Amino acid sequence: MSQNNHSPAEVDLDTGAVTERLLDAFAKTFNRSDVAMVVRAPGRVNLIGDHTDYNEGFVLPSTIDRDVFVALAPRSDERARISSLNFDDAIDYSLDDGPGRSSASWRNYVTGAVHELYRRDQLDCGFDMLIYGNVPLGAGLSSSAALEISVLFGLTELFEIGLEPIECIRIGQRVEHEYAGVQCGIMDQFTSRLGKSGHALYLDCRTLEYDHVPLPLAEAGLALLIVDSKVSRELANSEYGRRRSECDEAVRILKDGDDSIDSLRDVTIELAAHLPDGLEDLLKNRVRHVVEENDRVRRAREALRAEEYEEFGEHMYRSHESLRDLYEVSTPELDFLVAETQDLEGVLGARMTGGGFGGCTVNLVELDALDDLSEQIERLYIKEFDLEPEIYALTENHRTEVVYSD
Numbered sequence: 094m095s096q097n098n099h100s101p102a103e104v105d106l107d108t109g110a111v112t113e114r115l116l117d118a119f120a121k122t123f124n125r126s127d128v129a130m131v132v133r134a135p136g137r138v139n140l141i142g143d144h145t146d147y148n149e150g151f152v153l154p155s156t157i158d159r160d161v162f163v164a165l166a167p168r169s170d171e172r173a174r175i176s177s178l179n180f181d182d183a184i185d186y187s188l189d190d191g192p193g194r195s196s197a198s199w200r201n202y203v204t205g206a207v208h209e210l211y212r213r214d215q216l217d218c219g220f221d222m223l224i225y226g227n228v229p230l231g232a233g234l235s236s237s238a239a240l241e242i243s244v245l246f247g248l249t250e251l252f253e254i255g256l257e258p259i260e261c262i263r264i265g266q267r268v269e270h271e272y273a274g275v276q277c278g279i280m281d282q283f284t285s286r287l288g289k290s291g292h293a294l295y296l297d298c299r300t301l302e303y304d305h306v307p308l309p310l311a312e313a314g315l316a317l318l319i320v321d322s323k324v325s326r327e328l329a330n331s332e333y334g335r336r337r338s339e340c341d342e343a344v345r346i347l348k349d350g351d352d353s354i355d356s357l358r359d360v361t362i363e364l365a366a367h368l369p370d371g372l373e374d375l376l377k378n379r380v381r382h383v384v385e386e387n388d389r390v391r392r393a394r395e396a397l398r399a400e401e402y403e404e405f406g407e408h409m410y411r412s413h414e415s416l417r418d419l420y421e422v423s424t425p426e427l428d429f430l431v432a433e434t435q436d437l438e439g440v441l442g443a444r445m446t447g448g449g450f451g452g453c454t455v456n457l458v459e460l461d462a463l464d465d466l467s468e469q470i471e472r473l474y475i476k477e478f479d480l481e482p483e484i485y486a487l488t489e490n491h492r493t494e495v496v497y498s499d
């Protein structure tokens with residue numbers, strides 16, 4: 094989820110400029126100019142399929158065009174010197190001592206990832222590392238997944254560790270669970286590590302089989318408009334845990350009647366329409382959301398493959414309604430942002446995205462209407478809530494990669 098609620102003071106989006114800046118700052122920070130490598134890992138936006146990943150269901154996210162960058166050089170001793178440009182903060186410790194826990198969450202994500210590699214005997218030498226990210230923090234665009242993956246990928250490339258992407262993803266998820274106390278599913282790390290430019294990522298969260306579905310935004314005359322409602326996601330962690338327990342409880346009850354049900358993934362659309370009375374209404378709603386959302390993700394994938402973007406947009410609207418009414422993870426601000434788009438020219442679909450309780454909506458829009466739409470949405474939102482939204486327009490998306498090597 095999020096690193097914390099600060100925003101980077103200065104946001105640089107040009108990869109070349111960010112790399113230059115990192116090389117320069119690396120020399121100043123560590124008093125050496127022999128950077129071996131710069132890598133980046135992107136944040137993500139989920140197009141459809143929320144609260145399905147931890148129910149072994151389906152998701153269809155995309156990476157975004159913002160990343161966490163990591164510059165690295167090996168050391169001849171066992172020290173890890175790690176510095177963050179965003180937080181103007183640094184850590185220096187010996188790998189075998191371990192870093193200890195910190196009250197600064199960015200540190201725990203980074204040292205957690207480093208320690209997980211060390212524990213697996215995959216790091217036998219220290220390094221200097223400088224980090225800069227331009228993924229908005231605390232907005233629900235997975236800045237923390239981008240941070241974990243950039244650190245893991247960077248070290249893997251630097252030391253030629255040969256870590257399979259899936260292992261990298263699992264370690265990233267473990268860092269959230271063990272070092273940040275966030276019981277997230279696997280979608281965010283998976284997308285950051287294996288998302289691909291010009292494509293969305295369809296993922297079966299049970300088998301981990303995946304598929305890159307073409308999403309040629311600009312070419313198709315489309316764009317994604319991400320609107321940050323700027324509402325604090327304070328409830329996100331506790332309510333997220335509550336939803337997970339509700340799903341577990343529903344599985345326990347349903348398994349009594351049919352022991353082939355191991356997760357909500359196994360509940361059919363037919364059963365979801367006729368759930369047993371043993372399940373209280375609230376749990377029925379949670380189950381219906383998950384089962385129908387899984388179905389929508391599969392239909393949305395087909396629509397995307399067929400370039401039926403209007404149909405894709407319809408699935409987005411239905412998904413929002415379900416997250417609002419059945420899963421109850423939306424907010425009045427997110428509902429407003431989605432509802433208003435229904436009267437605006439050039440919007441094909443809109444929904445809240447990610448865990449909910451604040452954060453962003455994602456809108457599939459016509460490229461021609463992009464500027465007008467940004468202005469109108471901003472104006473309407475300020476008028477209603479006296480709060481300025483942050484709007485990000487996207488016509489391309491990134492993948493995890495090396496952007497510089499010496």
Ligand code: GLA
Pocket residue numbers: 094139142143144145146147277278279280281447448449
């Ligand atoms: C958060 C979690 C993900 C996923 C979404 C909801 O982003 O990190 O694993 O569960 O919420 O779809």
